[in-house]
Structures are given as C-alpha cells and as structure tokens.
Amino acid sequence: MRVSIILAHPNPGSLNHGIAQTAAETLRGMGHEVRLRDLYAEGFDPLLPAGEIPREAALPTLVDEHCREIVEADGIVVVHPNWWGMPPAILTGWVDRVIRPGVCYEFVEGDGGEGVPRGLLKARRAVVFNTSNTFEERERAVFGDPLERIWKDCVFRLCGVTDVHRRTFGVVCVSTREQRETWLDEARQIVARLFPKG
Template structure:
C-alpha cells in the first residue's frame, strides 16, 4: 500500500483547516491509500530545535523520529495550514526545521560542505498545500507577492526533490458562508483525486 503524509497545523479543532484535513484523509482512504496523519497542535509536536540536534542531528525525541521515518516513506505529502503573516504557523516552521533535515530530506555531494546544489531525497511523487486566508487573492499577489508559493514550492519541496507541486488557497474565510465552505471542501477533494487517484 502507498502511504501519504498529511500534516495539519491549526490550533482550533473545529477550524476550516481541520475540516479540509478530514476531507483530505477521507478522500485518500477512499482511493485506497494509507495515511500518516499528524495534527501538530493536538499531538504536541515540539517545534524547537536545540543546539545538539542542530549540529549533530542527534535527538531522542520519538515523535520526531516517527515523522522523519514516515516522510522518507511517503508516496505523497499534503499540508494544511492558515496563512499567518504570509508564513506558516510557527509550529509548522519548526516541523520543517526539525523533520526535513540533511540526510533525511536532502543531501549534498561528497566534499560539498553545503554551499552547492542539494540532491533531494524525499520519494514523494507530489506535494499539495491547502491554505486558508483572510487576504483577498489579488492583494496577496499584488502587494505581498504570494510568499507562501515561493516558500513551499521552491524553498522547501524543490530543494527536497519533490517537483510536482500544487497549492490551493481558500478565502476570504472571515466572509464565507456554509455553502462556500462546502464548495471549498469539494475543491480540496478534487485536487486530491487529481494527484492521488484511486489505486484499484
């Protein structure tokens, strides 16, 4: 069975983000995939990397090891989070810092001390990002330059060897009604079906 890593980063259990993640998981399972699901806030993921872990990749944190082992096996990666200040929430930034480490998510050629071009190690065939936002899409693009697109597509996933990428932003959430939210959930399911269709 192929497994997909699904990461949720939102502190409110009844949020639209949580509903998106639930839709993603149910769609994947219906299509015949196994799911590595993690709600970072609910499981208490520690986003803080300490000095020893930074310099020696040495950690006794069993949850961190579980995340790393799963991401190294995952056929796909799906991340759900809100747009906060044009960035992921701090807990998710810490997840990136601690989980997507050298020799886990990427490496460098022998003799390269890290200044050259990396070789991505993640086996995922595609990475999907679902964002929620209270910033209108036009303003996000024209005023801010859509930093989340560059962060996830180029700075993280391309660096780690995952080049099939798609991101979908839902907003403005604060002005949305139930019908609109249900439509967004359907869009999320359709994007999952596009990249991870039924295996049988």
C-alpha cells in the first residue's frame, strides 16, 4: 500500500514532526511504501498563481510531483497544528495547488452549474492528526470544530475519500514529555489499525 503523509509545521522539533515520523516509521515497518512530504522543509510555495488555475495548465515540477503522489496514494495522512481553527497557510496553499480539478475531483457534466463533484482519488481512507492549545470541549462548543468540516466534508469527501478519521492532541503547550510519548504511541496505534498490512 502507498501512503502519502503531508506534514505542515515550521519547527522540526515539534510534536507534529514527531507524529509524522512515528506514522512513517510504523507504516514502513508494516511493509507499506511511504512518501513523507514536509512542506516547510521543502519550501513548498502556497501561492496559487493565476496561470495554474486552468485544468490544462502546465505545473511546476514540485507541484506536479505532489499531484502525482496524492493520485497514486492508497491512503493519506495529514499532520498539522490547529491555527485559528484552520490549517497553516502553507497547507491551505497545498490544497489550493494540489487538490486540483481533473486531478483529485471533477464536476459532473451537465450538472446544471451547481458543481456536483465526483472524487477521483483512489485512496478511500485518510487520517488527520492535529495538535491544539485549545481544549477539545471548548473547540467544539465555542468554535464548532471547523477542522472537522474542512477535512472531512470540504476536502476529502469531495475527492472521493469516504473513510476519514481525525484525532486532535492537546493541550500541547502545557503537556509533559510523558504525555507526548503517550500521544505518539496513540498515533502509532491509529495508523497501524487504519492501514493494516496486506
């Protein structure tokens, strides 16, 4: 199984990096082919230029590589912090440039203009790991948990990925080393369960 891991956090020593590395090591240990993309480390440009908007646009090499990898993936893992109820801008820009019509989804011909999408990704399962400095109860009660809607409904289901799991680890800013180790172990168990060998 090919699993694509997309990581978006600027600090290489962050819990997010630990989660992504743990997921990658676990999946590789199970015999999966893993492609880990650290968007900050590779300098991914999140700005979508006007020339890339048309479906037939020629894409820069790096963007084209990301498009190819996400299309080939049998499973997807996304790792990022919750910033203002949103992914970091670099990841939002990755969605703008990589989750393209004609690549990840298309609109049904003759749909009357309302934009009924048909997903093109072959991956049917994805997991999103978030870190947060807001208590989960407050995130849901006060903010409505916008990341749940963004990933499950606005991105993955539109692209045909129907089995979407999300786990938020927090509150990170007051967590102990022991707590972080527990979270990493939980991330390990989640990817092992969701992407079983063979």
